[in-house]
Amino acid sequence: MVRPLQGSENPFGDRNCFLNQNALAGHVEEQAMSDHAFKAQHLTHAILGYSANPSVDPNASALVGSLDKARENGFATIDTLRASRTQKKELKRKRKSKGDLDVVDGEDAYVGPWAAWDREHQAGFLDSVEELPEGQAQEEEEEGPEPSVPHKKAKPKRGAGNSALADLDLDVEDPPESLPSVSSRTTGHAASNLKDALRTAQLQLDAEKTCNRELEGKNAVLEANKPKRSKKKNIPEELATYEVEIKTLAKKYGVMVEMYFLTTEAISQPMPLPLPAFNTADRYASSLAEGECLVAELNSILPDHIKRVRPSNHFQDVFASAMQTGRSDIIHKLRNNADNIFGLPKSHFVTTCECLKVPAVIEMLGMKDTSKPTYTIWFPFLFKDMRVNMRKPFSNWKPLSQVR
Numbered sequence: 001m002v003r004p005l006q007g008s009e010n011p012f013g014d015r016n017c018f019l020n021q022n023a024l025a026g027h028v029e030e031q032a033m034s035d036h037a038f039k040a041q042h043l044t045h046a047i048l049g050y051s052a053n054p055s056v057d058p059n060a061s062a063l064v065g066s067l068d069k070a071r072e073n074g075f076a077t078i079d080t081l082r083a084s085r086t087q088k089k090e091l092k093r094k095r096k097s098k099g100d101l102d103v104v105d106g107e108d109a110y111v112g113p114w115a116a117w118d119r120e121h122q123a124g125f126l127d128s129v130e131e132l133p134e135g136q137a138q139e140e141e142e143e144g145p146e147p148s149v150p151h152k153k154a155k156p157k158r159g160a161g162n163s164a165l166a167d168l169d170l171d172v173e174d175p176p177e178s179l180p181s182v183s184s185r186t187t188g189h190a191a192s193n194l195k196d197a198l199r200t201a202q203l204q205l206d207a208e209k210t211c212n213r214e215l216e217g218k219n220a221v222l223e224a225n226k227p228k229r230s231k232k233k234n235i236p237e238e239l240a241t242y243e244v245e246i247k248t249l250a251k252k253y254g255v256m257v258e259m260y261f262l263t264t265e266a267i268s269q270p271m272p273l274p275l276p277a278f279n280t281a282d283r284y285a286s287s288l289a290e291g292e293c294l295v296a297e298l299n300s301i302l303p304d305h306i307k308r309v310r311p312s313n314h315f316q317d318v319f320a321s322a323m324q325t326g327r328s329d330i331i332h333k334l335r336n337n338a339d340n341i342f343g344l345p346k347s348h349f350v351t352t353c354e355c356l357k358v359p360a361v362i363e364m365l366g367m368k369d370t371s372k373p374t375y376t377i378w379f380p381f382l383f384k385d386m387r388v389n390m391r392k393p394f395s396n397w398k399p400l401s402q403v404r
Contacts, residue, residue, distance in 0.1 A: 048070075098113075104200070110207050251325065254323030254327055348360075365379055383396055
């Protein structure tokens with residue numbers, strides 16, 4: 001019907017002269033449509049009930065099918081039609097609440113991850129069983145042995161060709177072909193009750209596991225802060241529980257932060273607002289600023305559960321005692337290592353030694369009159385070449401570097 005696009009052709013002629021020419025009908029319309037566009041129009045017409053009219057006739061309608069449905073969907077095809085966010089929320093299924101952990105059965109019972117969906121039809125186990133009218137009892141078949149009909153084989157007749165040994169096994173009974181059986185039936189009520197019991201037990205087990213995890217976390221905190229031996233009586237349980245943690249924080253505070261413990265008035269004061277900057281020189285501008293900075297500095301190393309017991313007298317006693325213990329431990333470590341630091345015999349640094357009779361110790365302390373000993377804050381051994389120079393404190397860094 002149409003001349004094929006193959007064979008020799010005139011390179012100077014019109015290449016499109018025979019594309020649309022039909023020998024019988026004259027000319028045909030040429031339409032170009034991709035496979036995706038064709039499927040979109042086909043599915044739109046099959047699902048939504050309308051599609052675009054492929055005709056090029058200017059008098060023909062632009063649509064084929066239902067015009068009302070096309071207006072309702074905004075003349076969109078199936079591949080461009082999208083549901084709104086409100087429609088998606090309405091279509092999306094939602095689960096019911098998991099319930100209360102303490103309630104096992106009844107309304108608001110704990111169901112956990114087995115919560116049902118909203119607007120979900122709950123089909124029961126016996127929904128398909130029809131209920132009988134009142135007064136009409138359901139006939140139950142009586143259980144009993146099934147009747148069996150024995151089938152005996154005829155004895156073979158002895159003939160001339162039969163052996164005499166053939167009759168020796170006639171007294172042996174043949175096994176019956178069918179044994180009587182009793183069919184055991186379980187009603188639907190028993191199976192339903194068993195299913196509900198297993199489900200309730202599973203929910204109780206999940207609830208107990210959740211409670212056990214919470215209790216294990218609390219017990220771990222209490223066990224870590226449990227005091228080894230209580231020396232005082234009439235102490236609140238909350239204060240005695242955190243006594244070990246308070247002592248640890250007090251040693252850290254006394255060795256690394258402050259030399260002296262705060263007074264009772266400073267400890268009982270509430271946290272100043274706004275928080276002062278205790279790591280600057282402004283903290284010593286006045287006695288009030290120094291007190292507020294001490295409280296803020298102490299409060300910065302305490303966790304939240306210790307901050308609540310800070311104003312108590314028991315906290316002050318435990319904290320002050322632990323600070324002194326921590327400093328004593330550091331002093332004992334320095335005294336045990338003093339012979340290596342200063343290069344002197346270890347016997348010079350015991351408590352029973354008369355240090356004022358040792359010339360090397362007298363020189364390090366900078367004492368001139370041993371009959372009336374007076375001690376200064378800055379000892380000569382803290383300076384280079386044993387010469388006191390307040391412009392360069394701790395210039396003798398070698399002994400300090402050996403402290404460990």
